[in-house]
Amino acid sequence: MIVNIYTLIMLFVAIFSLSLGGFLFLLTIRTLISFKTTVPLEDKSKFERKGYLVFLLACVTLSIRMLAWPWFYFMLQSFVPEVPGAMCMFGVTQILPSTVTFLQIIKPVSFFIMGGWLLCYYIDKSTPTVPLARTNLYFLLIVCCVLMVDCAVDIYYVLRMKPLMSVSCCATFFDVPLRPSAMIPQAIFGRHFQKILFILYYLANITLIVLLFTSLSKKWTSLTPSTRKIILYCQAVMGIINIPIVIYAYIENIAPRLMQLPYHHCIYCFMGNGMVPDAPIMLGLFVIGTFAIGGMGILRLLCKNEESKLVTERLLAKVNTLSAFCLLASLIMVTIHLIFNN
Numbered sequence: 001m002i003v004n005i006y007t008l009i010m011l012f013v014a015i016f017s018l019s020l021g022g023f024l025f026l027l028t029i030r031t032l033i034s035f036k037t038t039v040p041l042e043d044k045s046k047f048e049r050k051g052y053l054v055f056l057l058a059c060v061t062l063s064i065r066m067l068a069w070p071w072f073y074f075m076l077q078s079f080v081p082e083v084p085g086a087m088c089m090f091g092v093t094q095i096l097p098s099t100v101t102f103l104q105i106i107k108p109v110s111f112f113i114m115g116g117w118l119l120c121y122y123i124d125k126s127t128p129t130v131p132l133a134r135t136n137l138y139f140l141l142i143v144c145c146v147l148m149v150d151c152a153v154d155i156y157y158v159l160r161m162k163p164l165m166s167v168s169c170c171a172t173f174f175d176v177p178l179r180p181s182a183m184i185p186q187a188i189f190g191r192h193f194q195k196i197l198f199i200l201y202y203l204a205n206i207t208l209i210v211l212l213f214t215s216l217s218k219k220w221t222s223l224t225p226s227t228r229k230i231i232l233y234c235q236a237v238m239g240i241i242n243i244p245i246v247i248y249a250y251i252e253n254i255a256p257r258l259m260q261l262p263y264h265h266c267i268y269c270f271m272g273n274g275m276v277p278d279a280p281i282m283l284g285l286f287v288i289g290t291f292a293i294g295g296m297g298i299l300r301l302l303c304k305n306e307e308s309k310l311v312t313e314r315l316l317a318k319v320n321t322l323s324a325f326c327l328l329a330s331l332i333m334v335t336i337h338l339i340f341n342n
């Protein structure tokens with residue numbers, strides 16, 4: 001185990017979250033078993049206190065746990081001086097690679113579903129009759145399972161992380177001609193894939209931002225229900241399509257240009273080596289904007305109750321605005337960097 005302030009905080013948060021998550025999981029099951037649609041007046045205050053305790057504990061646990069994703073990368077960056085041969089976070093990922101890969105997948109997944117649950121809970125709390133209480137409890141069970149797996153793997157990784165071997169430089173993976181980020185787009189678009197990928201980056205993001213602003217415009221209510229449904233489906237589809245486009249564009253086009261290293265495609269160097277200080281902000285804005293689109297999908301799927309319709313529509317408008325702003329801000333930041341780096 002590498003002992004520093006980052007690992008100690010990560011270990012403390014993981015153990016604390018795992019304990020709370022396990023307790024919350026059992027408490028949620030007990031609440032679901034005793035859940036009643038109609039509660040006698042003499043038991044109402046007791047039932048409300050129990051439900052309030054469950055949801056308050058969930059909000060605290062999830063809010064703390066959502067910070068574990070960015071902290072994980074701070075921790076990896078702190079390991080770089082400790083790992084022989086590591087020039088950036090990529091070298092650190094070569095120790096216990098399967099565990100690191102799993103963590104890099106489950107952390108955005110857990111961040112997304114935790115955020116989705118918090119949005120659903122906000123709607124239920126803002127509706128006097130709390131019509132979504134049972135739905136939120138079932139959703140919370142899924143969230144707790146993902147949370148506990150994430151925490152357990154965090155603990156395993158921190159305790160097992162020992163730099164016992166020398167690792168290779170990131171250039172041996174990201175800068176070779178047969179790197180995955182080049183081979184996959186090249187198989188689709190041909191040898192001029194980098195130019196096409198760059199155009200697709202702007203085209204996909206601008207299209208998605210326009211769709212988001214369309215659903216915020218004053219003319220939105222005057223559109224027919226079928227037209228609105230088509231636009232919403234297009235938002236969801238474009239949000240999904242945009243993810244691989246942005247990832248490949250960052251690795252193949254944006255990162256090398258902004259680092260002013262035209263043949264170096266390491267996304268870890270881009271994020272953590274300080275060559276582009278605001279790189280994490282650019283990527284963070286894109287992640288928040290994309291997750292907000294997914295959050296709107298969760299709200300439309302789970303919060304269909306007529307009693308909460310008005311609150312849901314208001315929250316959807318706020319999340320939509322957040323998504324449009326974050327994606328636009330990320331695109332503008334990238335564009336400004338590209339202009340000044342030319």
